[in-house]
Amino acid sequence: MAFYSDEPLIGKHKTIFDTTLRDGEQTPGVSLTNEQKLKIARQLDKLGVDVLEAGFPISSEGEKQNVRAIASEGLSLDVCGLARVLQKDLDACIDCGVDMVHTFVSTSDIQRIHTIKKTREEVVSMAVNAVEYIKDHGAKCMFSAMDATRTDLDYLIEVFKAVEGAGCDIINVPDTVGVMSPSGMYRLISQVHSNVNIPIDVHCHNDFGIAVANSLMAVEAGASQVQVTVNGIGERAGNANLAQVVMCLQSIYGVKTNINTEYLLETSKMVENFTGIHMPPNTPIVGDNAFAHESGIHTHGVLEKADTFEPGIMTPEMVGHRRRIVLGKHAGKHAVKQSLSEIGIQPTEEQLDEILSRIKTIANRGKRICDADLHAVASAVLGKNLGHETIKLKEFSVMTSNLTTPTAVVRAIVGDQEVTASNFGVGPIDASLKAVGSMLNGYTRIKIRDFRIEAITGGSDALAEVTIGVEDEEGRVVTAHSASADIVTASVDALVTAINLLLEKKKLWSMQ
Numbered sequence: 001m002a003f004y005s006d007e008p009l010i011g012k013h014k015t016i017f018d019t020t021l022r023d024g025e026q027t028p029g030v031s032l033t034n035e036q037k038l039k040i041a042r043q044l045d046k047l048g049v050d051v052l053e054a055g056f057p058i059s060s061e062g063e064k065q066n067v068r069a070i071a072s073e074g075l076s077l078d079v080c081g082l083a084r085v086l087q088k089d090l091d092a093c094i095d096c097g098v099d100m101v102h103t104f105v106s107t108s109d110i111q112r113i114h115t116i117k118k119t120r121e122e123v124v125s126m127a128v129n130a131v132e133y134i135k136d137h138g139a140k141c142m143f144s145a146m147d148a149t150r151t152d153l154d155y156l157i158e159v160f161k162a163v164e165g166a167g168c169d170i171i172n173v174p175d176t177v178g179v180m181s182p183s184g185m186y187r188l189i190s191q192v193h194s195n196v197n198i199p200i201d202v203h204c205h206n207d208f209g210i211a212v213a214n215s216l217m218a219v220e221a222g223a224s225q226v227q228v229t230v231n232g233i234g235e236r237a238g239n240a241n242l243a244q245v246v247m248c249l250q251s252i253y254g255v256k257t258n259i260n261t262e263y264l265l266e267t268s269k270m271v272e273n274f275t276g277i278h279m280p281p282n283t284p285i286v287g288d289n290a291f292a293h294e295s296g297i298h299t300h301g302v303l304e305k306a307d308t309f310e311p312g313i314m315t316p317e318m319v320g321h322r323r324r325i326v327l328g329k330h331a332g333k334h335a336v337k338q339s340l341s342e343i344g345i346q347p348t349e350e351q352l353d354e355i356l357s358r359i360k361t362i363a364n365r366g367k368r369i370c371d372a373d374l375h376a377v378a379s380a381v382l383g384k385n386l387g388h389e390t391i392k393l394k395e396f397s398v399m400t401s402n403l404t405t406p407t408a409v410v411r412a413i414v415g416d417q418e419v420t421a422s423n424f425g426v427g428p429i430d431a432s433l434k435a436v437g438s439m440l441n442g443y444t445r446i447k448i449r450d451f452r453i454e455a456i457t458g459g460s461d462a463l464a465e466v467t468i469g470v471e472d473e474e475g476r477v478v479t480a481h482s483a484s485a486d487i488v489t490a491s492v493d494a495l496v497t498a499i500n501l502l503l504e505k506k507k508l509w510s511m512q
């Protein structure tokens with residue numbers, strides 16, 4: 001395989017230090033429950049990260065209990081706890097039974113003078129004492145010179161040499177306020193590398209959007225470990241993004257890591273769900289559009305050979321994603337033909353041109369084209385109803401008030417049987433969609449992948465359009481939408497349409 005980087009890094013091994021549960025959780029407004037933290041820790045272990053920073057035990061009793069719980073999970077990765085260079089912080093980490101204590105102190109003048117109010121000499125001595133204390137207690141030790149990138153270089157090297165002398169296992173160079181340039185980072189790490197003989201780790205913040213670039217330059221200059229967070233969450237604009245750092249290292253540089261990249265998307269989704277911080281569709285690697293194509297020229301190329309308009313050195317399968325062909329304003333006939341063949345339709349050239357033209361007309365009104373739209377357009381152009389309705393909705397009702405749990409009942413013909421199902425939820429839409437899902441026993445298991453409500457008109461009587469995506473057990477997604485002045489009706493209609501189409505597609509997929 002060809003790598004688009006300088007030869008010296010090919011085949012080298014680098015380790016990944018994940019701080020989603022510590023710096024990631026410092027994202028303003030984010031707070032993870034102990035159960036969520038444990039789930040993320042297990043997921044990161046499955047993903048293959050080398051070190052997991054589980055938290056900052058001194059910060060609260062709950063945090064301490066959680067770090068202790070993660071440390072006693074028996075995970076393959078090393079569990080690390082964060083501590084200031086204060087004995088109570090170090091003890092809190094050691095009490096949790098972590099494998100590694102990560103201790104830090106400010107070394108830049110601006111932080112030293114205005115926050116901890118210590119002299120340079122006092123900082124060196126506090127750092128050395130902390131490292132010795134950690135080593136005396138039998139844990140691995142990482143030392144961070146906080147705000148390293150704004151620290152006087154000679155003094156920074158003096159601090160690092162002092163902690164190395166005290167038995168520190170690995171030093172971390174944090175770009176705490178994200179001000180470093182990539183070339184500046186290369187020079188800084190080169191200097192540290194030529195003065196210190198223990199491994200170097202980097203921790204880059206994303207204030208200017210270059211945390212990943214800075215991390216990669218640090219690796220080029222000799223860093224052996226990178227600190228990252230899932231989805232790049234963290235203080236202010238966040239930290240270097242795990243998926244991006246790992247895929248750049250592996251695919252562009254040919255560097256080896258222990259990451260099982262096929263779990264990257266799954267991990268990203270878990271952290272999105274637990275934190276409520278959702279990735280924009282154009283997020284590299286894990287975004288919904290990371291491997292999606294709408295433009296006709298691109299889609300034609302990709303259908304012939306994916307590498308024509310994708311990096312090739314990184315495929316959707318490598319990161320647990322899926323390639324998607326999206327129909328819309330920019331689509332061409334190859335894409336439409338392919339999408340129709342997936343629902344068993346082989347149009348003539350004339351029909352194909354007409355279907356494409358109608359799709360563009362709809363898209364030109366600013367509309368997204370769902371799978372259900374293609375189906376409807378093709379039915380109209382071919383002059384026959386192509387869809388088979390496995391579910392024929394007869395009625396639904398939903399009850400909600402400030403005093404009751406929203407509860408819905410649906411009645412439908414499913415296959416050739418009349419079925420009534422009920423369910424409850426956090427609101428009337430949730431209850432209704434769950435009730436529809438309950439009718440499907442024995443047919444398929446679906447997950448709602450995407451759910452959006454947009455008001456088409458204004459006012460409290462606005463017409464609302466609901467777009468919904470349903471995913472089957474194999475991760476295949478079908479989309480539909482519906483509009484109504486009643487948002488529950490629009491939601492149920494969209495879901496039933498999407499499920500009917502998914503069931504049709506599944507019949508065809510099983511014959512292929």
Ligand SMILES: CC(=O)SCCNC(=O)CCNC(=O)[C@H](O)C(C)(C)COP(=O)(O)OP(=O)(O)OC[C@H]1O[C@@H](n2cnc3c(N)ncnc32)[C@H](O)[C@@H]1OP(=O)(O)O
Pocket residue numbers: 023026056058059060083084085086104105106115116117146176235
């Ligand atoms: C760059 C980073 O991400 S560093 C990690 C930042 N993370 C967090 O702060 C999240 C968790 N933090 C907390 O729960 C609290 O801040 C605590 C428990 C750590 C401390 O709480 P408090 O005692 O109430 O102090 P507060 O947070 O207001 O101020 C920080 C104190 O730590 C001191 N401090 C900061 N860094 C260090 C350090 N590395 N070593 C020693 N002392 C330090 C400050 O000088 C200040 O001390 P002071 O109270 O004697 O003036």
Ligand SMILES: CC(C)C(=O)C(=O)O
Pocket residue numbers: 023104144146147172174175176177203205
């Ligand atoms: C604790 C340290 C490493 C940190 O998060 C930072 O400097 O940004």
Ligand SMILES: [Mg+2]
Pocket residue numbers: 023174176203205235
């Ligand atoms: Mg940080």
